[in-house]
Amino acid sequence: MTKTTLLGTAALVLLGLAGGASAADPIRIGVVTPLSGTYAPIGQQVRWGLELATKEVNAAGGIMGRQIELLFEDEEANPAVATQKAEKLFQVNKVDFLTGTVNSGSTLAVGQLAERNGRLIATTVSFSDAITTDKCSPNVFRVNARAGQQSAALAEWLAKDKPKAKVYYLGPDYEMGRSTVAAFKAAAEKTGAQSTGEVFAPLGSKDYSQYFGQLRAARPSVLYTSTAGNDTVRLLTQMSEYGLLRNLTIVGASGTVTAQNIGAIGKAADGFVTGVGYSAELDTPENKAFVAAFRKAYDTAPDLYGADSYGLIGFFKAAVEKAGGTDTDPLRKAMEGLSWNTPQGTKTMRAGDHQAVQDMYAVRIAADGGSNRFDVVGTVPGDAAIGPDQCTRF
């Protein structure tokens, strides 16, 4: 055997190896999510949801024979950090897809970066309407319900359960707080509710009793609030101390009472209703299996963020299989209009604005001191909650 043939054989073998390797190469998904700081608990749920789904898909043979590999980066809930980390994942790690951003600013900035890199991203957490309305991007998909869907679902439930309710609004005095109240007010008035007044308290208020006089004078049957975190704790416990919770239904944004602050609110959270895309108490076989697997792996129940992130992997898998690969343009086309199954029910990705359409739930909190449950008290079909497509860019 001459030297040339030897070299030639070696080259052929190498080529063969390289060819074989590319088919079995893992599909890489970058996850830019807050792993430190205030938003770390949300990032933790995102991570758990994605890891659980990935483990299940990989155990069942992966996507078209390729395993999924997740690459995590901490974005510190700061768009400036998120874009830097996302750029690293796109350009150095060559990820095929990216997800995980939590605050809306990060999602918007990383979405623009994805456009400039010719890649696709999806958010599983951000609920700012802008992401799929006036600031929509052809490279950004949202698999979770946006703020508009949440308030529409809550308004639908309110119209059915308490027709022509007299509603009072109490929000935190900052941009997001005011826009959340405005969105719900518009949705509630459309379904027949009467507004009796509104008040905005500074973020981080210690004492809410100064607003209770106005609240009582307005004689509402329903109070809507968009406070969050410790503000909700103080608001609801103070209302309870003043005996204002009697004959008053409290409803609010999905972030008002969460697993993080419900312990501190205690019994005062009992009866609180919100519109949301998921509850661990959903009574379907898919959800029961999901919750059991999640509990087994992480010793805690999934929340909205964990469930939406879990569902994303199914969405990605279905889209890659439909597109026959991870190239951006075919993948985008495959994602548009795609329907897929999640623990939350079937979701459909609307082609016009890349917003997932899903059944929404009215969830009531049952708090009896020790254990807390998020009971599903109403279901609003996806079409009723989604609202018009307001994206004009594509």
Next chain:
Amino acid sequence: MHEATTLRTLSDPGRAGPASRLSRLAPVHWLALAFLAVALGFAAVAWATGNGFYLRLATEALIFAGLAMSVDLLLGYTGLLSLGQALYFGLGAYVSALVLRDVSPSFWLAMGAALLSGVLAGLIGGVIANRVKGVYFALITFGLAQVAAKSVYNTHALGASDGLIGIPQIQVGFGPFSLDTADPLSFFLLVLALTVAAYAGLAYLMDAPFGRTLAAIRANERRVPFLGFNAWRYKLAVYVLAACVAALAGALYPMLRGFVSPELMFFETSGNAVITVIVGGVGTLVGPVVGSLLLTALRSVVGSWTEHHLIVVGVIFMLSVIFLRKGLVGALLARLSRRNGQGRSTP
């Protein structure tokens, strides 16, 4: 230390002829030149290997080095600790973003507008902050930045908490030539040139009578009037100068990343700049640049390994405060001068 510096500059001009001008360069400037050579070498390697990400990361580090330099002007040369320098950085970034997006995609217009906003905001902030001294100065600067950050955070027209996206990538024109900010190498070289220009200009100014007066204020502000200088005026001037440097650095940020967000004005940004200056070397101007590159690289690498990267940065900060009192560059300079056997102190 300051007496030694003054003596040197007083005795130097007589001794050194024009031929030995280069050898007369202070060691800190040699370090700056060495740094420039390393930066150019890095650019060549990154360009040859087609590594756009690292070029853009280095560009970001240089942009934040501009912010750190402005902190060093106040802290290292005048003895004023600003905990709110991100206010001017963020202001420059927002002004530049708005100009590029809504007025005209012109580099020079954006930089000009940012500079103007830096002068105006610096004058207002300087008049307020310079009413007090010491820890109160630090608190006032912190408070001013918080007020500005919260206002932006709640202003719908400025994108509120979401910030502004859609800042276009632009062509930077120099007469017949132009370069594209979307090209990692060109934009890196542009920002490097601006950083070097800022360093040279500020180092010259700090060696001039203006800088000497600032050093006198740092040493003993109450005795400055006895020399015939109005300390308040000099403090206001250096505050405005630092605001302008920070605003110009901030103006480059949206050109690199295509967005601005209120986080750029948050305390995290101001605090990081102070850490950068202290790790790099207070009162050296080149220290903040080296510190920024080092910490940015470290955050990027360590952040990929563990979510506890803040602990790593914190430990490095504490170690450098304990063992390298003058930062990396300060320690390097001390070693250099010891080897040369000259008792030269750093400016």
